Amino acid sequence: MLTVHHLGVSQSERIVWLCEELGIPYDLKVYPRDSETRLAPAAYKALHPTGMAPVITDGDVVLAESGAIIEYILALHGKGRLVVAPGKPGYADYLFWLHFANGTLMPSEMSNWITGSIPGSDQMWLTSIMKGRADQAYGLVEKRLGEATYLAGEEFTVADIMTVFILSTFRAFTGRTIGEFPNMRRYLALIGSRPAYQRAMAKGDPGMALLLD
């Protein structure tokens, strides 16, 4: 049996959501963050050498890293769902947005948050470079969501599951607002209407306000 170890308010919401979208059986273990430090509790850090969310266990397998876990679950339980297969229309778009999430969007926004949180950093050349990169990455998502219903095209895929955490839960952390991004707001409202997303968030983070606009 697959066990999803979910650290509260973290990237592992993606894995709970994926399991709900696929409708597969899984055990969910929720680990609230330390109420003072907001870091992962010791029990979560002990799960995998990275000490980071997400983590799944499946028999002898202990696996971390969002992209790896999603690929693993899809290979074993996906039956071709939530992906665009090689050679199909939109295959390259699907691959791009799937990998862009943690390959560019997340690290650029993290770097932007880091440099922007340093006192006096608005005078630094590095800050403007990092802000420019993150703004560009956000702008690409907004542009894409003006061309297509979902990131890969007209079908919902795991590219959306990889990306939505960054646009919602992580954004609550960085404080970025999306008032100027109507396509992104349309998209997040659509995501919020998905029963599987609602079930996942209710199970994993029942006390968390969802940031979908």
Place this chain on the structure above:
Amino acid sequence: MLTVHHLGVSQSERIVWLCEELGIPYDLKVYPRDSETRLAPAAYKALHPTGMAPVITDGDVVLAESGAIIEYILALHGKGRLVVAPGKPGYADYLFWLHFANGTLMPSEMSNWITGSIPGSDQMWLTSIMKGRADQAYGLVEKRLGEATYLAGEEFTVADIMTVFILSTFRAFTGRTIGEFPNMRRYLALIGSRPAYQRAMAKGDPGMALLLD
């Protein structure tokens, strides 16, 4: 015909290397960095909306993002090579290291470099957190390379192609040294002995000194 657009001294060395490992036909276009700014030239930035390396073109397809391009080329030309298939021993290890490269190792080292390059940053709590994360990520790679010949196990895979850029060319940029990491030095020497790696680097970055120790 697949065209690999290689920005000098960049992540796109991975794609040249992948094509050489697979022995597939491809056109290589090399774009040297601007000699003053060290940034990508305008012709490279114009290839894809991200403006970032790597980029490939294949008929109507224009694709960016290392992970996406590697998955695309493997799906079309891989014939099962350089991967561990689902259900085979080591599949989870393969997936972890494949996604860890750009999902954790690269962004943590980038964040570490950013915070470490800010004057007075050695007094900041954020600096020590970022240094701790990057050191941990590097330490995990070192530990893994003491357990197995390559990252996924005893066979060379694209997990190595994703990771080596970070341990070599990107490290020349950040200045990290690996004198205390004997396993990593053993591994990089082994990588440097691969004819496909040598051909790729000679074609893509003929003037660049390789940092493999």
